[in-house]
Amino acid sequence: MTLQQLTYLVTVADCGNITEAAEKLFISQPSLSAAIHNLEKEMGVTAFTRSNKGVTVTREGEELLSFARMLLEQADNMKEHFGNGERRTPKFSVSCQHYSFAVNAFVDLIKEYDAEQYSFIIRETQTGEIIEDVASGKSEIGVLYLSEHNEDVILKLIKNNQLKFEEMFVAEPHVFICKDHPLAEKAMISMEDLRPYPYLVYEQGSNNSFYFSEEFISMLDFPKSIQVRDRATLFNLVIGLNGFTVSSGVIDQKLNGSSIIAKPLDADKTMRIGIIKKKNIIFSRYASYYVEALKKHL
Template sequence: MTLQQLKYIVTVAECGNITEAAEKLFIAQPSLTSAIHNIEEEMGITAFIRSNKGVELTRDGETLLSYARQILEQTDVMTEHFKGERNQKPRFSVSCQHYSFAVNAFVDVIREYDADAYNFILRETQTYEIIDDVAVGRSEIGILYLSEHNEAVLSKLINKNDLNFEELYIAKPHVFISNNHPLANKEEITIQDLMPYPYLVFEQGKHNSFYFSEEFLSSLEFSKNIMVRDRATLFNLLIGLNGFTVCSGIIDTELNGENIISKPLDSDCSMRIGILTRKNSVISRYGVSYLNVLKNHLSID
């Protein structure tokens, strides 16, 4: 199998359509279809299920895609090492929970590797998708937290996908509220204090259980619950409805706004924030830089 064939696999998977992939690769559709068939025969698998709507990866196809991306990424690392950056277009991707420090670190990496052209991706997404993104190679690094509430389930899923979890920071749970919230003047907030107010959480799709929740109190019952999909909506509702959410407490006024404040939550538990990477993979220079600035942001905050 050649590197070009591996690029075919990745492009078809990303496009979900043979015709679109062929156009992107500048080859004829029959030639691409034939190449995919040859790869499947060589590997003894069916990588794609074909339909009138396009193509979808099978489970074997997902595994093949993961290996293909790893090989191509390692080839890029090798090329960069021996040829330098001049002929390389920077490529880097991160999947994370909704953390301001993850965004700030991403900005720093882009500034460090500012170039005429680059492909950088930051995906603030659902917890299950973070694990899946790193497992299949959509992202080089994932960022999430483990705690006594979710560790058994998430660690099993992490190990099943041949991933490593590296702890970077231990955070005590905090409450995000608006600076005009009735609880804004309290030095520390209790769970009982929060009971009358709307609890805002990030929606987790079909994996919407407290094991996959970004918020620390999702195993508890609150009478008022609101699910959202993005950071801006959550913060608008915090302000407009005197709502609250529970997180690490690391806050950035430029991203979160001056109207959002963080208060310690009365709890004996902790959040172990860390990164996910694929086992036995070499992190790119962009990944190394990202981890360095990420640790700096965590230590500063």
């Protein structure tokens, strides 16, 4: 097995077509097919199923691709760390729950490594997809939280994907509401105070269970609930419907607007916010900077 073969494997998977991948790699199609076949034979797996329409990654191929992406990323990180100063295009990807501090840290990262050319990705996405992104190598870091209600399930999933969770911040529960909300003047808000108002939560797709929820209070505790996919929609509904959501209390007026405020929730719960990453990896300089930026904003 060589890094070149792994590069070929990832390129074919990304293109979904041997011919297109060969053109992108500047090699002949027979040479590329032979290299992939030799890698499959060595690893004892069938990475792709072939058809007239192209190639489809198999289940065992997905697992092989996860390792391939990780090894290629680690090779790049080693070259960058120990190399001879070769200029490299800044490249980094993070997947996170819908947190303003995760976006703020991402902004700091781009400002620090601004260049004529770079490739940065931030995915505000569902909890299950965050774990999948880091496990598959699509993202170097994931940002999510654990609490009393979800940690057994989430930590087991993290462990099964050969990942680890590193705690960064313990938050007390807060309610995000509009500054003109009827409850805005209260110093502390109770669960009973919130019952007349719409509870806004982030939709979690096929993993739409309480364990994967970004909010640590179940929708079942309230008669009115609305599921949304993005932060802008959620905050528009907070303002337009006197709705509310439950989160960490870390809020940024530049990103979320001055109309949204955070009030302490009378609940004996905590949120352990942290990052997930692959075990025993070398972080890129961009990932290392992003983690320090997260700590600053938290």
